[in-house]
Amino acid sequence: xxxKKHSLYLNFILLISVILGLxxxxxxxxxxxxxxxxxxxxxxxxxxxxxxxxxxxxxxGSIVSLDGFASLTTSFFSNxxxxxxxxxxxxxxxxxxxxxxxxxxxxxxxxxxxxxxTPPTTVTATQTIEPPNxxxxxxxxxxxxxxxxxxxxxxNSFTLYITLYNAGQHYAKNVVATFTSTDLITxxxxxxxxxxxxxPGNRLDFAQPLFVSTGVWGNLAxxxxxxxxxxxxxxxxxxxxxxxxxxxQSYSSWSTPTPTPTLTPTPSVKPQLVITSYTxxxxxxxxxxxxxxxxxxxxxxxxxxxRISMIVGGGSGTSGGDGGTQQxxxxxxxxxxxxxxxxxxxxxxxxxxxxxAGTSLSVNQLLIVNTKTTPGAYPLKISxxxxxxQNHTYNDDQVITLLVYxxxxxxxxxxxxxxxxxxxQPNILPLQVVNLGHNxxxxxxxxxxxxxGQFSNNxxxxxxxxxxxxxxxxxxxxxxxxxxxxxxxxxxxxxxxNQLEVVTKTLTVEVLDQPVIxxxxxxxxxxxxEVIPTQPETFLQKVWRFILGLIGLDxxxxxxxxxxxxxxxxxxxxxxxxxxxxxxPPLKGP
Numbered sequence: 186x187x188x189k190k191h192s193l194y195l196n197f198i199l200l201i202s203v204i205l206g207l208x209x210x211x212x213x214x215x216x217x218x219x220x221x222x223x224x225x226x227x228x229x230x231x232x233x234x235x236x237x238x239x240x241x242x243x244x245x246g247s248i249v250s251l252d253g254f255a256s257l258t259t260s261f262f263s264n265x266x267x268x269x270x271x272x273x274x275x276x277x278x279x280x281x282x283x284x285x286x287x288x289x290x291x292x293x294x295x296x297x298x299x300x301x302x303t304p305p306t307t308v309t310a311t312q313t314i315e316p317p318n319x320x321x322x323x324x325x326x327x328x329x330x331x332x333x334x335x336x337x338x339x340x341n342s343f344t345l346y347i348t349l350y351n352a353g354q355h356y357a358k359n360v361v362a363t364f365t366s367t368d369l370i371t372x373x374x375x376x377x378x379x380x381x382x383x384x385p386g387n388r389l390d391f392a393q394p395l396f397v398s399t400g401v402w403g404n405l406a407x408x409x410x411x412x413x414x415x416x417x418x419x420x421x422x423x424x425x426x427x428x429x430x431x432x433x434q435s436y437s438s439w440s441t442p443t444p445t446p447t448l449t450p451t452p453s454v455k456p457q458l459v460i461t462s463y464t465x466x467x468x469x470x471x472x473x474x475x476x477x478x479x480x481x482x483x484x485x486x487x488x489x490x491x492r493i494s495m496i497v498g499g500g501s502g503t504s505g506g507d508g509g510t511q512q513x514x515x516x517x518x519x520x521x522x523x524x525x526x527x528x529x530x531x532x533x534x535x536x537x538x539x540x541x542a543g544t545s546l547s548v549n550q551l552l553i554v555n556t557k558t559t560p561g562a563y564p565l566k567i568s569x570x571x572x573x574x575q576n577h578t579y580n581d582d583q584v585i586t587l588l589v590y591x592x593x594x595x596x597x598x599x600x601x602x603x604x605x606x607x608x609x610q611p612n613i614l615p616l617q618v619v620n621l622g623h624n625x626x627x628x629x630x631x632x633x634x635x636x637x638g639q640f641s642n643n644x645x646x647x648x649x650x651x652x653x654x655x656x657x658x659x660x661x662x663x664x665x666x667x668x669x670x671x672x673x674x675x676x677x678x679x680x681x682x683n684q685l686e687v688v689t690k691t692l693t694v695e696v697l698d699q700p701v702i703x704x705x706x707x708x709x710x711x712x713x714x715e716v717i718p719t720q721p722e723t724f725l726q727k728v729w730r731f732i733l734g735l736i737g738l739d740x741x742x743x744x745x746x747x748x749x750x751x752x753x754x755x756x757x758x759x760x761x762x763x764x765x766x767x768x769x770p771p772l773k774g775p
């Protein structure tokens with residue numbers, strides 16, 4: 186009975202704890218746009234500087250700007266990290282950093298960036314190489330790789346030498362290479378090599394000892410290399426590379442039972458097809474575009490490759506074998522990957538004939554990019570099915586990578602007639618950009634310039650532009666010469682691979698000479714450029730004006746007297762000469 190009461194008591198305590206926990210359960214805070222820090226917070230205006238903005242709720246298309254200065258070229262890395270380029274020559278002072286999201290939400294950090302004129306303290310490098318434009322991060326790629334010996338076979342040990350190149354704009358720190366493979370076995374390092382750090386535009390060599398597995402059967406062995414590294418701010422990156430190496434099979438020679446010298450194994454004689462280069466006739470590739478893929482196929486082997494079939498998207502040869510009579514067909518190409526790229530105009534299988542050892546062949550394949558393909562880097566599998574001179578069948582699979590971009594479709598023009606532009610006078614340029622694409626885009630600064638004349642109010646930040654939306658810029662322009670003038674309109678934006686791109690459009694306007702207006706010599710009365718002489722006032726006219734003044738009438742002198750328009754009036758004094766009152770002639774048209 187006591188145990189039962191004790192159990193009921195524990196259950197009651199547990200129930201109360203659950204109820205209190207539900208009541209006081211903390212709610213998760215909803216993430217909001219916020220800036221927490223700027224690094225570095227002090228920069229020099231004597232050079233370009235890249236600052237890192239840390240915060241929350243950043244999105245693709247966020248724009249960084251400085252209070253009292255223009256917006257900055259911004260790169261999005263994550264929802265907590267943005268990087269912006271502060272150009273050289275910015276005025277000295279303390280700035281408030283502002284982040285604007287595409288939905289117009291903003292966040293700022295007051296007095297968070299200080300700009301000084303003294304150069305910052307830097308470490309002098311042994312060699313300065315200008316990094317390629319468009320990168321805002323370290324980017325490691327394989328510059329080259331080689332082996333310690335010319336040929337490798339199953340059971341051989343050799344050393345793989347690799348050269349990494351930093352194609353980015355920042356230091357790559359704590360670079361570590363990790364190797365994994367089923368064909369090759371790592372030696373001495375356990376498959377992990379600490380490379381160190383690589384400056385922008387520099388190269389670094391390192392080595393990995395390897396052993397070729399005895400189970401390798403074929404002419405190729407591959408190994409995966411994962412390279413992980415960080416930038417100066419500690420942000421982590423990783424790249425994966427697949428390195429393929431040729432393997433030569435060794436065959437033992439059978440001999441008679443009589444004592445004879447041991448024959449040295451000779452490498453097998455066989456072809457090996459490799460895609461050494463490839464290009465597209467349209468750059469960049471966009472969803473819905475048809476393009477021609479041109480590949481250079483080289484026979485790296487030591488015998489002729491016969492009856493070659495190329496299968497775009499991947500496939501295999503299913504008939505025949507080593508020797509024997511081959512049957513027609515036997516090519517399987519329908520199981521390939523065609524989600525992003527599909528053949529058009531012909532199937533994905535082509536017959537290339539034969540390629541002799543050491544020679545190359547150019548191959549073309551017409552493809553189309555799927556309209557639903559999003560921007561990114563996509564692998565495309567290429568398979569080769571061919572035969573050697575002994576009628577042995579080979580099936581090689583290779584992968585190439587194609588980049589798909591989403592380029593903004595913009596219309597840049599005047600939204601109304603520019604009327605007539607006169608030299609030396611201020612004129613308004615009514616410019617407009619329209620998003621003709623199906624998706625919204627985030628644009629940077631829109632600017633108009635020309636080789637001659639003076640501009641004002643000619644640059645503005647566009648920001649997010651919905652599909653079918655438009656944005657206007659009314660720039661002021663004072664031309665300084667007559668004739669046709671080419672106006673260059675530029676709009677910058679960041680593409681899908683965080684590279685700065687620029688859209689340009691040239692608009693031509695006609696500038697006329699300023700009209701010269703000469704004042705008329707006659708005050709615009711008779712219109713024939715003749716000076717009208719005035720008749721001198723007589724004594725009687727003076728007396729008459731005096732009388733008019735006494736009785737309160739107008740006694741002013743008529744300044745438009747003309748000898749050709751005098752009309753006699755009745756004489757006010759009997760026996761005197763009639764007074765001639767000049768009458769103003771009617772005005773003539775221009």
